[in-house]
Amino acid sequence: MSNTNFKNAIIMTLSLLSLIFLGVYYSLERHYSRIHPVDRVELKAAELMSEAEKIIFRCQQEKGLRPEKNIFDPNHTGLIGLEHSPMTTTLGSLEAKRTTTNPNLASLLAHLLKKAGIKGGDTVAVGASSSFPALILASYCAATSMGVRLLLINSIGASQWGANNPEFTWLEIEECLRSAGLAEKQLQAVSWGGEDDSGKDFPESLKIRIKEKAASLGIAFLEGENLEQKVKERLKLYFQAAHEKKIKAFINIGGSYVNLGRDSSVLEIKPGLTRIKKIPPVSRRGVLHEMARREIPVIHLLYIQGLVEYYGLPWDPRPLPEPGRTTYWRNNFPEKRTLFLLFSAYIFVCALSAIAVILIHKKRVQKELQTGL
Numbered sequence: 001m002s003n004t005n006f007k008n009a010i011i012m013t014l015s016l017l018s019l020i021f022l023g024v025y026y027s028l029e030r031h032y033s034r035i036h037p038v039d040r041v042e043l044k045a046a047e048l049m050s051e052a053e054k055i056i057f058r059c060q061q062e063k064g065l066r067p068e069k070n071i072f073d074p075n076h077t078g079l080i081g082l083e084h085s086p087m088t089t090t091l092g093s094l095e096a097k098r099t100t101t102n103p104n105l106a107s108l109l110a111h112l113l114k115k116a117g118i119k120g121g122d123t124v125a126v127g128a129s130s131s132f133p134a135l136i137l138a139s140y141c142a143a144t145s146m147g148v149r150l151l152l153i154n155s156i157g158a159s160q161w162g163a164n165n166p167e168f169t170w171l172e173i174e175e176c177l178r179s180a181g182l183a184e185k186q187l188q189a190v191s192w193g194g195e196d197d198s199g200k201d202f203p204e205s206l207k208i209r210i211k212e213k214a215a216s217l218g219i220a221f222l223e224g225e226n227l228e229q230k231v232k233e234r235l236k237l238y239f240q241a242a243h244e245k246k247i248k249a250f251i252n253i254g255g256s257y258v259n260l261g262r263d264s265s266v267l268e269i270k271p272g273l274t275r276i277k278k279i280p281p282v283s284r285r286g287v288l289h290e291m292a293r294r295e296i297p298v299i300h301l302l303y304i305q306g307l308v309e310y311y312g313l314p315w316d317p318r319p320l321p322e323p324g325r326t327t328y329w330r331n332n333f334p335e336k337r338t339l340f341l342l343f344s345a346y347i348f349v350c351a352l353s354a355i356a357v358i359l360i361h362k363k364r365v366q367k368e369l370q371t372g373l
Contacts, residue, residue, distance in 0.1 A: 009357050010354060010358075013353050013354070013357055014350055014353070014354065017346070017349055017350050017353060018346075018350075021342070021345075021346040021349075024342065037324075038104075038107045038111070038324045041110055041114075041145050041146055042107040042108075042110045042145070042324070043107065043323060043324040044145040045106035045107050045109065045110040045138075045141045045142045045144070045145035045146075046103040046104050046106050046107040046141075047103070047323045047324075048106065048141035048144055048145060048182070049103040049105070049106035049137055049138055049141040049323070050103040050320075050323050052140070052141060052177065052180070052182055053077040053079065053101065053103070053134075053137070055176060055177070055180045055182070056077070056078035056079060056137075056173055056176055056177070057076050057077065057078035058078075059078070059172075059173075059176035059179075060078050060168060063167065063168065063172070065165070065167060065168060072094060072098075072161065073098070074318055075098070075101060075317075075318060075319055075320045077101040077134065077320070079097075079100075079101050079133050079134045079137065079163075079173075080094075080097055080098060080101070080161055081097075081133075081158060081160075081161050081162050081163055081164040081165045081168075082160075082161070082164055082165050083160055083161065084160070085164045085165060085166060086166060086202060086203050086206055087156065087157055087158065087164050087166055087169070087202055087206060088157075088158065088159065088160055088164045089129075089131075089157040089158060089159055089164075089193055089194040089195070089201075090131075090159040090160075090255070091159060091160055092158075092159030092160035092161050092162060093161075093304075094160070094161045095315065095316040096304040096305065097131075097132065097134070097161040097162060098161075098316050098317075099304055099305075099308055099313075099314075099315055099316050100132050100134040100135050100138070100304060101134040101320065102308075102313060102314065102317055102320055102321060103141075103320065103321075103323045104313055104321055104323065104324065105134065105135065105138045105313070106137075106138040106139075106141040106142050106145075107142075107323070107324060108138075108307075108311055108313065109135075109138050109139055109141075109142040109251070109299070109301075110142040110145055110146055112272060112299050113142060113143075113146060113249060113299070114146075115273050116248070116249045116273055116297035116299065117248065117249075117297065118146065118148060118248055118249055119146075119148075120146055120147030120148065121147060121148070121149075122148050122149070122248040122249075123148070123149045123150075123151065123242045123245045123247050123248060124143065124148050124149070124150055124151070124247070124248060124249045124250070124251060125151045125152075125153075125242075125247045125249070125250045125251070125291070126139050126150055126151065126152040126153070126250070126251045126252075126253065127152075127153055127234065127250065127251070127252050127253070127256060127258070127259035127287050127288070128152060128153075128154045128155070128251075128252075128253035128254055128256065128259075129154070129155045129157065129159075129162075129193050129253065129254035129255060129256040129259075130154060130155060130156055130157060130158035130162050130163040130164070130169065130170040130193065130254075131158045131159040131162035131163075131254040131255065132162060132253050132301070132304075133158075133162060133163040133170060133173055135253045135254070135301050136152065136170070137173075137177075139152070139251055139253065140177065140182060140183055140186060141182075143186070144182070149245075150186045151186065151188050151238055151241050151242065151247075152186050152187045152188060153188055153189050153190070153191070153222070153234050153237065153238070154170055154187060154189075154190050154191075155190065155191045155192060155193030155194075155197060155256050155258070156169055156170060156171070156191070156192055156193055156199075156210055157192055157193025157199065157202075158170075158193070159254075159255075162254075166206055166209075169210065169213070170190070171190070171210065171213045171214060171217060171219070172213075174187055174217065174219075175217060178217075187217075187219055188219075188220065188237055188241050189219060189220040189221065189222050189234075189237055190219055190220075190221060190222070191221070191222040191223065191230070191258070192207075192223070193256065193257075194257070195257065196227075196257060197224075197230060197256070197257050197258050198223075220237075222234065222237075227257070227258065227261065227262065227283065227284070227285075227286075228282055228283060228285075230258045231258060231261075231285065231286060231287050231290060234258060234287050235287065235290055247291075247296055248296070248297070249296060249297045249298070249299060250287070250288065250291035250296050250297070250298050250299070251299045251301065252287075252288045252298065252299070252300050252301060252302070253301045253302075254301070254302060255302055256286075257286075258286060258287060259286050259287045259288050260286045260288055261280060261284050261285045261286030261288070261289055262284050262286075263278075263280035263281075263284040263285070263286075263289075265278040265280060266286070266288070269300050270300070270303075270306070271300050271301060271302060271303040271304070271306050271307040271310075272299065272300065272301075272307055272310065272311075273297065273298075273299050274298055274299070274300045276288065276289065276292035276298060279292065279293050288300070
């Protein structure tokens with residue numbers, strides 16, 4: 001084999017392998033880009049949420065709150081709060097809050113739970129702030145449609161436009177849903193929320209009224225001293241409430257201090273069914289990290305714009321879409337680990353093939369020299 005033929009053999013071998021691996025890559029891309037419409041269970045979740053919003057809106061009317069006058073809630077969901085109130089904890093995006101009132105968010109949550117391997121009869125824990133009441137409602141509706149048991153711990157404080165109306169907190173929403181038979185034994189406990197989950201900035205009269213309301217609903221109030229203690233308190237409550245069943249997934253809704261902890265790595269967590277790569281030290285760790293450490297799947301609902309853009313849901317829709325209509329899901333594109341393994345295999349096979357061609361060439365050269373002698 002001449003040097004020219006040897007070089008051509010190397011080039012042809014590497015080219016063929018490149019084409020093969022390129023074909024594998026595009027096959028993966030086609031598989032993960034496939035879309036499909038909502039199924040019966042996901043549609044039911046959206047329909048339940050649409051009906052629940054009507055119930056919450058009527059409930060506000062019955063309390064004399066005149067929700068029809070709320071110009072910031074043009075879709076009349078009853079789930080858009082105030083710009084400022086004594087229980088407002090942080091700034092918030094009005095558009096993001098309105099986006100989450102789309103009933104198809106309940107469909108998406110059912111879809112994500114199924115992707116996490118959740119089936120009827122399973123137990124799912126939810127840690128939420130009242131900043132996104134529509135997402136809490138979506139979790140209720142998704143769980144009901146799937147026959148899943150939900151265990152919610154919610155903080156009462158809320159960012160702008162959340163459930164921050166002192167006359168209509170999440171406790172009032174919970175009461176409305178219970179009266180309609182849409183929230184059975186799901187809310188396990190509440191806490192204050194806010195910067196350190198202490199409620200220190202709430203007026204004392206408001207704190208007294210909230211505690212009385214929680215007591216009237218038979219809901220426990222959590223008041224740990226520090227982050228580590230608060231996290232342990234919630235974990236203990238979740239696992240005790242689960243009884244003999246295991247917690248099969250954890251849903252984080254909003255930016256609760258106790259759920260997210262205080263480590264900057266939480267900013268890197270992607271929305272949706274996510275993988276948490278870094279577990280911070282105990283002193284900075286949130287419930288979300290503790291669940292991930294126990295290898296419990298985590299669904300993270302915070303960066304709303306990124307979430308709806310990825311799944312093709314509209315941003316700040318007016319009017320709200322009909323349940324299930326023009327809603328399609330796509331699979332997540334292969335994660336970085338899969339692509340890294342594919343690239344590593346490509347490099348390994350190319351190197352192995354090149355070595356094989358070189359060895360074959362050497363043997364032929366040696367044979368030609370022996371024959372010549």
